Every structure is written in structure tokens, then in C-alpha cells.
Amino acid sequence: MSFEWMKRDVPVITDVSKSEFLDVIYQKRNPAVLRGVDIGPCVEKWTAEYLASQGGDREVKIHVSPGAKMDFINKNYAYRSLQFCELIHRCSKEIQDDFFFQKDELYYLRSLGDDPRKGIADVKAQFPSLADDLKIPDFFNQDQFFSSVFRVGSANLQLWTHYDVMDNILMQVRGHKRVILFSPRDANHLYLTGDKSAVMDLDNPDFEKYPDLKLATPYHCLLEPGDVLFIPALWFHNVVSLDFSVAVNVFWRHLDISCYDNKDTYGNKDPVAASKALQIIQRGVKSLEDLPDEYRDFYGRRLVREIEKKTYLVDDKR
Template sequence: MLLQLRRWTSLDVADIRKQFPLLEGDIKFPNFFQKEQFFSSVFRISSPGLQLWTHYDVMDNFLIQVTGKKRVVLFSPRDAPYLYLSGTKSQVLNIDNPDLARYPLFTKARRYECALEAGDILFIPALWFHNVISEEFGVGVNVFWKHLPSECYDKTDTYGNKDPTAASRAAQILDRALKTLAELPEEYRDFYARRMVLHIQDKAYSKNFE
């Protein structure tokens, strides 16, 4: 059974109705999720104390608590500069007692906290960071859906956490630009890297890209 579950999670987009057909009659999704907006439904069984590290997803989703209790802490996408990101997740593992010597900016991040009990549903918007701790044994379901046109998403994404293709391309372009700057002496590299940061801030935060 374990090997079968691994095969599903590694190759197929999660759909609780297909992978756990005995539960299909207990789950009814609104018609909205039957159309092309629907991406996945993930069946989650959590033991007490299980923690899901602070991360973001690129799609909107509902976290549905069927049984048990969870604590969820969220951070706005605007607080990304304070979360010490590595890919889609934060390097700050202990958000209740962070190592401020290593992560001094973390104190600037504003946290939103809630408790989910059986029957509760939490809407987690795309790009919002969330950290989830199971306070007791529980069962839950995540439902993810596409709120951007389908062509914006990576077609190889089976988990719903790969950045949109345009964002991935932009990151690759930036990496190439930084490698090009490496050809310059240190003082020039530092100067032009700072100019690039200012240019990005000026353009990216304006209402319209030019």
C-alpha cells in the first residue's frame, strides 16, 4: 500500500476521489471545482505534533479539517523579505522561538494565527505563507484550484507548488545577469549589482511595467 501511495504522489496529481475511491461518496465538490479550475484534492492524516514548515503555494486552496485540531500561522506575501526564503519555504523552522541571531528580520513579519477544529475550513490564498502544526491526531483535505489561466502554470507540476512559468523564466534571467556581473572586479560587481536592485525596485513595484 505504501509503494502504491508513493507511485500516485510522484506521478499523478492528487485526487482523493480516484486514489481513495471508498471515500468518493463522502466528498462533494462544488461545480466550480469540476471544471478546468480544479487542480487537486489531497488527503492528509496527521499525528500529534506533526509540523508543516512555513511555505507558500502558487494556487488558492481550502484546508478542510475533518477531525482533530490544527494551529495555522500565516504570513503575507509582502513579508517575504523577512522570512529568509530558500525556494518556496522559510529557513526559520521554529517560528515560536526563532534564532534571532541568525534571522533578525523575522521579527518584522506579521503573523496571523488561527485554530482549526473538526468542521472548520480555512481559505489560504496563493503566495500566502503558512505553517501548520497538528495539535492532535486528525484527518484533513486540501483542495487546490487554478485562479490564473492554465497556461501560466508549469505543466510538469504535480504538487501545485512550482512557480508560474513567467516567474521561473524571470528568475533564470536574473541568475544569468548575476553570472555576467561576476566577470567584473569586485568593486564594479558590487556597484552594478546595487544598481540592478534599485532598477528592479523601481520597475517591479510600479503599477505598470515598461
């Protein structure tokens, strides 16, 4: 018997004003595709040729993957460096003359700041010759700004399902993308390792291995050039580039600055209070190791119940 996975569409909302975004969409904290927002002349200008000639020759760190699905568990990709212009050339074609591993390898850039270890990405600062082409919608206050990240990838490349801790607008500049999102409330159904889901194939999921995935609701959308996807903090997302893809995403803080880890570079370190709680729980679980199995099971269940009772939102409490 085949299982029909319940899918939903992310709503597409056209010509949304700043106040509609802030008063309605942002308040709901659900993802939305915003179509018709002015993100500047980049949508017309950023062809591969233009980006290669204007984007400069700075070295960028990239993921190189032999297959379309980057798999963080089996680490089927490697980190390498290329000049930005060379990266653009390679991403925009499917068979390479120069390559690291194989002719049909795929590339993915997630830009970093000037100091690759602790520099927070800011596209306009790192690619000044492209800065005027991009208009970041003024949906948030400047003091909430965290980073802006260049995302350039080969056709077909898929980025694993993960969450980030900042609010996000993903501006699709060139190419099309299929994005699948899951609510933070589906966290227990996604087989998480840290911020990533172990389920790699969402098109043909292995429900025998991941039976609880059936309980999750995937939200689908197809991004076109010029579209802006609002991804609220903690919403899981899985992204496939359908063709050569150029995007910029902006992370901004939803919570007060004091809630975030001040060593976060990528916008994905859990808020301070949450990582503290996770550490305490890990210590608590370790302390149960001193007990025989059936006692550990019993106190483990009590712990889970206590956490559910005290933290879950009312409609999810059992």
C-alpha cells in the first residue's frame, strides 16, 4: 500500500507592502512567497557573464559535490576554494573542463565574511561592485540585521533539510528553486542531528527507516527569479536548485540581541537559553546512566513528560 504524504503549498502573495508584511505575514510566523517585491536590477542584470566579469576574483570557499544530493552524514562533498569568477563559470555549466574530482561535479557557494572563521557575511561589503544591483526590502529595522549571504549553485544541487535561528528572506535572483519547508512543531518527526535532518531524500522518503516522517507536513513552493521567500526562524527548509542559481538571503534577529550566541557566524547557533537547556538535559541523561535500564526508562519518561508539560504550546500538550 502506498502512502500519500499530506502536502501543503506555501502561499504566494503578490505586491505585498511593508505594512502588510509586518502586520500580517510576519505576525503569523508562517513561510510565504512574496512575489513582485522590488529587489533591484539584479534580477535582469545578474547573468553568469555579468557576475563573472563584475563579481571579481576574490577566493571563495565552496562545497564540491559529486552527486546532486549533498549528504552531511556520509560527507559526500568536499570544501575547496575557487575565484568567484571561476566559480560562476563552473556553476553555469554541467560538464567541466577543469574540475576537482569529476567532470560532472556540482558546486555550492554560501558566502562568508572577510575573516572566513568569524566574519559574518555581508554581500554588499564583500562584493561592492554588485552592491547597487541589489535592493534589500526594508521589511525589518537596520539594528535587527545579522547577515546577507550569497548563495550560488549548480543546477540540480540539493541542500539538506536544516533550520536557522534567525528570521530570513531568501531572494531568488536567477534560476528556479524548489523549497520544501516543515514547521518547527515537526521537529520530532524529522530525525534531527543538531540543526539538520537525517532524511536526505524527500522526494522518495524511506518510510521504513523514518516512519515518523509520515507525521510531518511538508510545505512546498517553487521560487522564480525575483521571488522572496520568508523563512521564519526555526522553520526547516530543504532547497533544490532546478537550474544555475543565484540568490541572496538576509538573516535578521527576531529576538533581542542578548538572546543570541555572540559567536554565531552562520545564523544557526541556538539561542543562549536553548543551548544551555540542551547541555543541562545532556548532563541529566548522563546521570541516569548510573541506574539499571528499567529505572532509566522510567525516569526518562518522567523527564520527557515534565518537559512537554512545561514547554509545549497549549494545543500540543498531551
